[in-house]
Amino acid sequence: MNLYGVKAIYQFEMARMRRTLMQSVLSPVISTCLYFVVFGSAIGSRMGDIDSISYGAYIIPGLVMLSLLMQSISNASFGIYMPKFSGTIYEVLSAPVSYIEIVLGYVGAATTKAVILGLIILATARLFVDYSILHPFWMFSFLVLTAVTFSLFGFIIGIWADGFEKLQIVPMMIVTPLVFLGGTFYSIDMLPEIWQTISLFNPVVYLISGFRWAFYGVSDVHVGISVGMTLVFLTACLTIVWWIFKTGYRLRS
């Protein structure tokens, strides 16, 4: 195993985060804080509890998940897209690194960045809203598992994209609506029955539900199903990544 190669890619990506601290960390933290202020403190104080949890606290897992998904995708997709765009991908392709090592480097760095950001947002939320974490181990496990899964998804988008527009289209046009409709701001039990059924086709429902369970012990769907669905999506992403490297799709002609 070329551990030096994995380390080189990982450190290169982490250095990019340090160089762009404002964009990588500060910007998502501030925008998520605005949600806490508006929906948690201002509007939340006038709303009733959900499952005996104050509204401000109820939306925290969903908002952390929103940032985690967006950052996992954007970090990983940019990480692999930029070398393709600038032409420096030749170096990775000509180096003695296996596909697994390339994925470990890029996806590992994207996951680390997303998890760090998720924890910062969680810590910042404490400034605005009082909350508790019932199952810290599972909370962290969900955080990492989701970050890994969506970093892989971002990696796939980065390889598929042949322009900056495509790079943005999936996070903005697909992931954001799925998160907003996936129970970030409400319990899907509050929806009419037909919409409850439709919501179950939204994979983000399972992520938020499982994550919220780790905080408060309440969930829209059973936690086992949440873990199972996340693992299904992880497996799907791994299969696509394996296929990409096997065929050289958009990497090797």
Next chain:
Amino acid sequence: MQPDISVKHLNKIYEGGFQALKDVNLEIYPGEIFALLGPNGAGKTTLISIICGIVNPGDGEVKAAGYDIRKQYRKARGSIGLVPQELNTDSFETVWDAVSFTRGLFGKPPKPSHIEKVLKDLSLWDKRNNRIMSLSGGMKRRVMIAKALSHEPRILFLDEPTAGVDVELRRDMWEMVRKLRENGTTIILTTHYIEEAEEMADRIGVIRQGQIILVEEKDRLMSKLGKKELRLQLQQKLDQVPGELTLEPIELSNDGWELVYTFDSQQQQAGVARLLRTLGDLEIEYRDLQTRESSLEDIFVGLVNEQSPQERSTE
């Protein structure tokens, strides 16, 4: 001696159906400087990219440093350094970080002393903490070379290394390439500057339309295919080549003031002596005479413009 690069019956057809390489066979030996010449689109970069692992190979076998590029790709790629044609560098990294990154990527542990040596050899030491985006084109080219040398490769590919660089840097690079060769590095060079190949290469390969049409030692190539030319400026204008000279490969310039005699560089000078004697007998006097030997460029242009048997048959 086992070749450092061995290519056997290599073909490459891209997805669109374009055949970039046709049954390419090539062997490059340790410690030699091999210049691969060919017009644009001839397949030089495709061949290099396949050997380096950037492009998927088609049929055939390719080995680098004795290792199969498919089955033993780690060892094969680890022995190769590549300086690509384009200036593809990370703009925001410092020179030191960019070069160290490549060393790590190629599986080598950090060795600051080696990075320092490479940067000093390439006159980049003073720029080591500068971001690459702040460097000139020539300096960026040096960074590309430093990156390729960072992991101490046994084989170095230089794809158009001096494209767009000034004369001084070009000379520096030639010097550096010679030093690398002295240390045992095998160097494969593609270039549009034929003088570069003429100056540095031990052997020349010519690729045209995806086929290697010639591989020869440079000196033998020059003597085998090279021509010499004798130009005689006449005292008096001639209307046509005298009948006594029509058997010789001689031409009269359009204005009638110059006779041009062409002969193989391998050929003994007997033809020249005979020509001069005949001119004396014919009382044709000349004011001046010049000889010129054809360059590698002349030979290259002649080779690539020569039609292949297939091309001739289609006409």
